[in-house]
Amino acid sequence: KNEVEQSPQNLTAQEGEFITINCSYSVGISALHWLQQHPGGGIVSLFMLSSGKKKHGRLIATINIQEKHSSLHITASHPRDSAVYICAVGDDKIIFGKGTRLHILP
């Protein structure tokens, strides 16, 4: 059974700091997803990664398939980045990490 571990569980940082959230999984996958859940509860997809690195604005996601590890980075963090970030893996059955609650202080 695939296990997905995220770290840290909670993260508080000052505006402008560089943020890293990590996700590790236990079995081989074809792709990994990063999701964002704002305090209002809605969930949106940020990235789908099968190899290498993707960038969207201030968000960067990387994956190392051999090491079974992915990271989500936020550069120049802003209070509006405050949210829960969730990684997910699976080809049909989807397994999620428990999420990282990020709070950016102004």
Added chain:
Amino acid sequence: EAQVTQNPRYLITVTGKKLTVTCSQNMNHEYMSWYRQDPGLGLRQIYYSMNVEVTDKGDVPEGYKVSRKEKRNFPLILESPSPNQTSLYFCASSFIPPASYEQYFGPGTRLTVT
């Protein structure tokens, strides 16, 4: 507008009273799925469907039923709800395979069973 809709958004009910949460998508997605989200446990998959008339169990299917008679709809049925099914429920859809495509999530249904 491409979207996944869920109804109702909020529901308070009593133990044993059958209920259905509807889910509909307008993107012609083959894959649809139901998840529940609980504090400390995160998101967990209840059931998923790879296409019409094809459904399969996720990690926590006990106490739930689903059907996929049409491509756009994937209702979640609780035939005899219990308090441990109090949770926030999300429906989602994507093209297949879901690993290769973005999943679109509904707004969520907050269910309380007393």
